[in-house]
Amino acid sequence: MSRILLNKDNLFYNLELISKKATSKDKVAVVLKDNAYGHGIIEVAKLSKEFGIKKAVVKSVEDAKKIKDYFPYILILAPNDFNNYSHTFHIALNTLENIEKIPQNSNVHIKIDTGMHRNGIAIDDIEEAILGLSKRKVNITGVFTHHKGADELSTSFFFQKELFSKAKYKVKEVCEKLFLPIPAFHSCNSSALFREKNFEELNEDFARVGIATYGYLEDDLPFDFPKLKPVMSLWASKMATRELKKAQSVGYGGKFTANENMIVSTYDIGYGDGFLRLNENHNYTTPKGFRVLGRVSMDNLSINSDEKEVCLFDDVRELAKIHNTITYEITCSLKESIKREIV
Numbered sequence: 001m002s003r004i005l006l007n008k009d010n011l012f013y014n015l016e017l018i019s020k021k022a023t024s025k026d027k028v029a030v031v032l033k034d035n036a037y038g039h040g041i042i043e044v045a046k047l048s049k050e051f052g053i054k055k056a057v058v059k060s061v062e063d064a065k066k067i068k069d070y071f072p073y074i075l076i077l078a079p080n081d082f083n084n085y086s087h088t089f090h091i092a093l094n095t096l097e098n099i100e101k102i103p104q105n106s107n108v109h110i111k112i113d114t115g116m117h118r119n120g121i122a123i124d125d126i127e128e129a130i131l132g133l134s135k136r137k138v139n140i141t142g143v144f145t146h147h148k149g150a151d152e153l154s155t156s157f158f159f160q161k162e163l164f165s166k167a168k169y170k171v172k173e174v175c176e177k178l179f180l181p182i183p184a185f186h187s188c189n190s191s192a193l194f195r196e197k198n199f200e201e202l203n204e205d206f207a208r209v210g211i212a213t214y215g216y217l218e219d220d221l222p223f224d225f226p227k228l229k230p231v232m233s234l235w236a237s238k239m240a241t242r243e244l245k246k247a248q249s250v251g252y253g254g255k256f257t258a259n260e261n262m263i264v265s266t267y268d269i270g271y272g273d274g275f276l277r278l279n280e281n282h283n284y285t286t287p288k289g290f291r292v293l294g295r296v297s298m299d300n301l302s303i304n305s306d307e308k309e310v311c312l313f314d315d316v317r318e319l320a321k322i323h324n325t326i327t328y329e330i331t332c333s334l335k336e337s338i339k340r341e342i343v
């Protein structure tokens with residue numbers, strides 16, 4: 001059976017670096033959306049709690065329910081139903097239209113659009129949002145924004161930062177006028193957190209950290225950042241071994257042909273499990289130096305090894321390059337049906 005191993009030491013190592021940068025564990029919200037970027041939402045929730053993280057960010061109410069016992073504070077980014085919220089759940093307000101759907105006593109974080117133009121309300125609508133929410137007796141517990149390019153050498157990072165500080169100013173002004181408590185402010189994802197020279201000076205309540213938790217930041221960032229350790233490795237088990245004779249080929253299309261007699265085994269993982277398809281145009285070598293031969297099938301692939309179990313990767317950067325994508329997509333693609341184990 002194929003399986004995903006989660007390296008607890010590496011996760012703790014990353015969380016330690018992240019907490020230091022954010023000045024404390026209390027200022028870190030671990031992002032667990034999309035099954036914790038494919039790592040397993042329950043497993044990562046458990047470990048993060050054990051490390052001492054108290055806040056989590058998820059996409060949906062269903063996900064928040066799965067991890068409610070691990071965190072006293074959960075932010076839901078894309079709430080789809082506005083009922084039955086627990087007092088530990090905080091829901092994002094992504095558009096003014098949702099104000100009237102939010103029940104009394106819910107906790108809400110207002111999302112501000114500072115330039116990504118995906119979700120969130122305009123700075124000019126802050127007063128309307130706060131008035132509308134407080135009229136409904138909703139608790140405004142947070143105000144946040146999201147960077148579109150904190151990992152790129154463009155000015156958008158600074159531009160959005162500037163806009164968000166204007167938004168914070170406006171929020172404080174309106175809340176003071178209405179005698180409302182000042183909400184928590186947060187704007188940093190992984191790369192923004194590490195791009196900030198001094199997080200403390202930003203004066204925010206926490207950072208929302210996804211990819212760095214799992215051990216990755218893009219390699220070509222326009223600022224210095226610490227080396228993190230990938231948490232996930234993917235393993236597959238041998239199904240069959242044979243000798244491939246010289247000039248015989250293996251797999252769909254017969255795209256790998258042996259130059260000489262060689263040992264070849266089939267392992268039980270394929271693109272159906274979310275291990276994105278490799279083919280004759282890619283050379284991929286496993287950490288131990290074995291090659292993936294020819295085309296990856298739906299449920300299996302061939303490797304020049306006869307080991308009982310092989311490690312397909314313990315770092316997905318090489319695969320991300322081959323597939324012309326980002327590390328996020330490689331790990332997120334792995335299906336929930338693969339067993340996750342903590343080591």
Ligand SMILES: *Cc1c(COP(=O)(O)O)cnc(C)c1O
Pocket residue numbers: 031033077146188189190191208209210211212
């Ligand atoms: C996914 C997401 C994050 C985490 O981003 P990383 O780059 O993985 O750190 C933070 N905030 C929001 C709103 C997100 O959607």
